[in-house]
Amino acid sequence: MQVIRCEEAHQFKKVEQEMPSLATDKDVLINIKYIGVCGTDIHAYNGVQPFFNYPRILGHELSGEVIELGSQVENVKNGDKVVVIPYMECGECVACRKGKTNCCTDMKVLGVHIDGGMREYISVPSDHVLKVNNIDLAEAALVEPLSIGAHAVRRSKIGEGDTVLVIGAGPIGLGVMKFAKLKGTKVIAMDVNQERLQFCEKWANVDGTVDALDNAESAISELTNGDYPDVVFDATGNKQSMTNAFQLVSHGGQLVYVGLVKDVISFEDPEFHKREMSLLGSRNATIQDFDYVITQMEKGNVDTKALITHRLQLADVPEKFEDILDPQKKVIKALVDVD
The missing domain is CATH 3.40.50.720 (NAD(P)-binding Rossmann-like Domain)
Structure with a gap:
């Protein structure tokens, strides 16, 4: 599969990797369709992102389609359109025990602490995906930042x-x-x-x-x-x-x-x-916030389409990423199209 990796500040590299497999029977494999470009990605590219190491596959604002399920997955099925909650909490620390998984003491965020979604496929725990079958997948990539x-x-x-x-x-x-x-x-x-x-x-x-x-x-x-x-x-x-x-x-x-x-x-x-x-x-978001945003989008209360001002193809990221950093381009939200 095609992967775009940030090798160091100001340097993306196009690489080929094998498609990921399901790590556990509670994981799902997602065909990534859209990746939102956010401040975290830009800071990482510019070399000023806190808590960050290179090389890293960026991308945590993700939407896509489920293509494979672990045997114990019940909340989604193959073909479902989904978004990813990219905050991988430990589930055991004081914050997690209080239900504040968004500020886990050992948080691993996709695209920051561990490799993210700037690739064609990603395997994630099923409890970190939410169905968005009633939302356009390009717009669904905005669920995470809105949350x-x-x-x-x-x-x-x-x-x-x-x-x-x-x-x-x-x-x-x-x-x-x-x-x-x-x-x-x-x-x-x-x-x-x-x-x-x-x-x-x-x-x-x-x-x-x-x-x-x-x-x-x-x-x-x-x-x-x-x-x-x-x-x-x-x-x-x-x-x-x-x-x-x-x-x-x-x-x-x-x-x-x-x-x-x-x-x-x-x-x-x-x-x-x-x-x-x-x-x-205020750090990150919880599943409660994701559910709320998805509901508001389904009701038509959030015009996500108007936020998306620029797009680029995954293969073009190494050559064209700096274009969306240009103030003259007047970018509000840029999306990477994987297909």
Whole structure:
């Protein structure tokens, strides 16, 4: 089978490997159809991804078709369209015992800690696949990144009438905006890119936008009548943004870090303390979040088709991957087509 492997920073290599076999009788073999390209893949390619070693087969936003089953698999059948939950938890640690498999102490994420799905076939445990027979498979590749946004929203416990600021209008931030709106909140989007902010207005129906480079704090104060947002989600993975976000939270409010940066974040304790602020991390997603996103997509509440702006073939990744990194291409979400 055809495999695209990241050999080192800025270098993909096309290799041939044998088709994987089922490791256990509870595994399924999937013919990968689409792979979403995300920030993790880009960071790995650029050599700045935390917790990462080369060489590695990237790709964890996966959709495909089941072609072989282990003898004890009951949740799917051959021919089912599926998405993959790429977080391989240990099932035994303190987090797993509490049902928080998304932050397992020994997490192995496909495409990060272990080889991922930038190939034609992959074998995974059957309890890490979910059926999406009522969703277009290209759009289904977006279930995983959208689930990260849905998890952050669920973790924040926001509700109708709350005011939310989402910093960062990439795919993760857009997902946070969409699911926050579905909870009945007022959503403000903040980014450095005006075209992205316009997309937020159209796609997520946000209630206001803020240019992060143009007196942002004053603009947020004005949009919230001086109260500031009840919850601020930072989905940038940018140290400066994540640090500055402390100043944008209302008294009694929450700051949720959805993005990840390989650095130290510091803050002024009096500012944190006087607000009695809650600081939360939001990592990955759980099966509950995947189920929720799939349901919302099936209901037509999430226009995933509009998010997909660019595509490339698996065989073309080594030569054309850098094209989707070009800001002039105005990529919102790129997909790798395997067929």
